[in-house]
Amino acid sequence: MAVNKEPGLDAHIAKVLERIGEVSLAMRRKQATDLSLLQLRILGFVKDHAEEQVGVARLAEELQVSKPTISDSVKLLVDRKRLVRIADKGDARAHNLKITTSGMNELAPQSPLDKAVSVLSADDKKAMMLGLLGILEGLFSTGDMNVQRMCWTCKHYRGDKKNKHRCMLLQQDLSIAELRTDCPEHDLGR
Numbered sequence: 208m209a210v211n212k213e214p215g216l217d218a219h220i221a222k223v224l225e226r227i228g229e230v231s232l233a234m235r236r237k238q239a240t241d242l243s244l245l246q247l248r249i250l251g252f253v254k255d256h257a258e259e260q261v262g263v264a265r266l267a268e269e270l271q272v273s274k275p276t277i278s279d280s281v282k283l284l285v286d287r288k289r290l291v292r293i294a295d296k297g298d299a300r301a302h303n304l305k306i307t308t309s310g311m312n313e314l315a316p317q318s319p320l321d322k323a324v325s326v327l328s329a330d331d332k333k334a335m336m337l338g339l340l341g342i343l344e345g346l347f348s349t350g351d352m353n354v355q356r357m358c359w360t361c362k363h364y365r366g367d368k369k370n371k372h373r374c375m376l377l378q379q380d381l382s383i384a385e386l387r388t389d390c391p392e393h394d395l396g397r
């Protein structure tokens with residue numbers, strides 16, 4: 208087992224991540240006109256998964272929020288024409304959600320956080336990405352995160368989680384930037 212020579216650094220990194228999370232939430236709140244943070248998260252998820260089936264149950268699982276709470280927010284977003292419900296052809300009781308143009312307008316194209324990341328060196332970005340993926344993997348393994356479709360928890364991944372990364376399904380090597388955290392082909396292999 209690796210010896211932790213700098214236990215203080217662990218707490219410091221966790222604190223910095225927490226701080227960045229708080230700032231990110233505050234920026235999203237500022238960006239919101241009349242929408243709550245959860246409603247913005249719903250819009251963002253529906254936008255990023257436009258080709259997939261997204262309904263209340265999936266949103267509840269992905270965003271780790273109860274179904275009634277998601278259902279209330281979705282209803283409001285539909286009433287305000289930020290989302291539309293499309294009837295599922297295979298299941299008369301189910302609906303898929305799609306984002307509207309006014310829903311897209313609620314989402315800022317580039318956040319201040321995006322800009323802050325963009326000025327880091329390429330080496331810093333790669334090191335940070337690997338570190339953050341390690342944190343996500345850790346949260347998933349302890350059950351603190353419900354859904355995590357990242358390469359490192361996928362049965363198709365081969366590599367050392369440092370310099371070598373290969374997807375056996377796609378039959379291609381992956382750069383650090385290409386490592387996925389929300390892959391539709393992800394398979395836990397359970």
Ligand code: SF4
Nearest residue numbers: 358361364374390392
């Ligand atoms: S299927 Fe997706 S998540 Fe799995 S290794 Fe390939 S790219 Fe990564």
